[in-house]
Amino acid sequence: MYRPAYALLVGTAAVMGLLAVTAAIVLDRRMVDPEGFLGPSWLRLPLLILGALLLDLLPRTLWVSRFNPKLMPGIVRERLREHWTRDRLVLTVLGVVCFYVTYVCYRNLKSFLPFIMGDEKFDRELHLIDRVLFFGHEPATVLHTIFGTGFSAHILSSIYLWFLPLVPLALTAWLIWSRNITFGYWFATSQCLAWSLGTASYYALPTLGPGFAYSWLYSDLPETGSGVLMESLFYARKGVLRDGTVGAVQSVAGFASLHVAITLLVALMVQYTLRNRLLQWVFWVNFAVTCVATLYFGWHYVADDIAGVVIALVSFWLGGLASGQKFDRHGLASHPTSTTAKVPVEAD
Numbered sequence: 001m002y003r004p005a006y007a008l009l010v011g012t013a014a015v016m017g018l019l020a021v022t023a024a025i026v027l028d029r030r031m032v033d034p035e036g037f038l039g040p041s042w043l044r045l046p047l048l049i050l051g052a053l054l055l056d057l058l059p060r061t062l063w064v065s066r067f068n069p070k071l072m073p074g075i076v077r078e079r080l081r082e083h084w085t086r087d088r089l090v091l092t093v094l095g096v097v098c099f100y101v102t103y104v105c106y107r108n109l110k111s112f113l114p115f116i117m118g119d120e121k122f123d124r125e126l127h128l129i130d131r132v133l134f135f136g137h138e139p140a141t142v143l144h145t146i147f148g149t150g151f152s153a154h155i156l157s158s159i160y161l162w163f164l165p166l167v168p169l170a171l172t173a174w175l176i177w178s179r180n181i182t183f184g185y186w187f188a189t190s191q192c193l194a195w196s197l198g199t200a201s202y203y204a205l206p207t208l209g210p211g212f213a214y215s216w217l218y219s220d221l222p223e224t225g226s227g228v229l230m231e232s233l234f235y236a237r238k239g240v241l242r243d244g245t246v247g248a249v250q251s252v253a254g255f256a257s258l259h260v261a262i263t264l265l266v267a268l269m270v271q272y273t274l275r276n277r278l279l280q281w282v283f284w285v286n287f288a289v290t291c292v293a294t295l296y297f298g299w300h301y302v303a304d305d306i307a308g309v310v311i312a313l314v315s316f317w318l319g320g321l322a323s324g325q326k327f328d329r330h331g332l333a334s335h336p337t338s339t340t341a342k343v344p345v346e347a348d
Contacts, residue, residue: 002342005185006094008322012192013098013105016199020105023112031108032249048096056083056176087181087340095175095188102192109199111249114241117206123213126255126301130210133302140210140217143296149220153296157224159286160293163259167191170266174273182323182336182343183273190269190319194261197311201256209254211298218298226297257300260308261315263287268316272325272334 024031057076065071130139147156174187211218211230221227237250267283274280294300300308320327324343325334337344 001345005323005341005343009189013101016102016105020108091184092175106195156293157226159289185323190315193315198258202253205255207254255304256307257304260305261311263290264312
């Protein structure tokens with residue numbers, strides 16, 4: 001007996017879409033497409049899928065042909081025949097569409113948060129927990145003392161902001177180049193689950209984050225890309241809540257940290273599906289430094305990061321089960337039970 005590996009992927013996107021549309025109707029607010037630089041959705045989705053195809057075919061064709069135009073058609077045909085099978089095309093289309101739907105709904109539901117939950121916030125409680133964990137000291141003061149507030153701030157900011165291109169690049173890489181089709185479904189499903197669980201956590205425990213609630217603790221930091229981003233989010237939130245800015249979204253919510261969740265998810269996927277030790281070390285270090293950066297710049301409390309770790313582990317595990325992965329050695333390793341979108345219900 002078999003089931004499709006994409007069942008949970010499609011289901012997650014559908015639930016997120018239903019929740020976002022329902023919230024928009026109840027609040028009498030229109031849905032916003034926050035990443036609209038490529039035009040309307042009906043145009044952007046085909047462009048994203050076409051871009052994924054070109055990203056695989058173009059560099060490979062130019063490299064193998066050594067820029068000889070006569071060799072290019074044959075190289076393209078061979079790649080399309082051997083790699084871009086029906087399974088790969090379905091994976092790419094479903095992965096891009098479902099992630100896009102989930103992410104856009106995540107941004108809108110996050111923007112609706114103040115209108116649904118009101119003014120109640122739990123920043124004080126999480127801030128007190130942080131002080132207890134740091135033996136009565138402010139985490140910001142401790143980290144600024146340890147790492148300094150000079151050149152290291154720019155390094156941490158760059159790694160923190162690397163998250164923005166990492167999300168689409170990592171997803172595209174697993175959709176196009178995963179050596180097993182089910183690995184692509186695993187990552188796409190886990191990503192959508194992580195963004196969905198992150199949305200739920202915003203509503204479970206609404207916070208602003210220490211950088212917004214206790215901004216004076218971070219006044220000693222130099223101007224960095226992270227600081228500029230935080231300032232832009234502050235004014236975007238003000239525009240939505242006070243000025244009624246049309247077409248804008250408010251993106252301020254602290255619990256849980258999806259920076260931590262997604263970077264850990266990527267590190268886990270690299271560990272379990274790739275064989276390159278260097279890449280494994282790179283992404284584990286990226287995860288660790290991102291955790292430090294979230295506290296250093298005041299994006300999150302310690303509890304936010306812990307919750308982000310939990311979200312990543314749950315999403316990774318559920319995505320693996322849904323895509324037909326069999327976990328071994330008490331979950332420390334895994335192997336796929338299928339090479340196609342058909343996954344055995346009882347995995348051996």
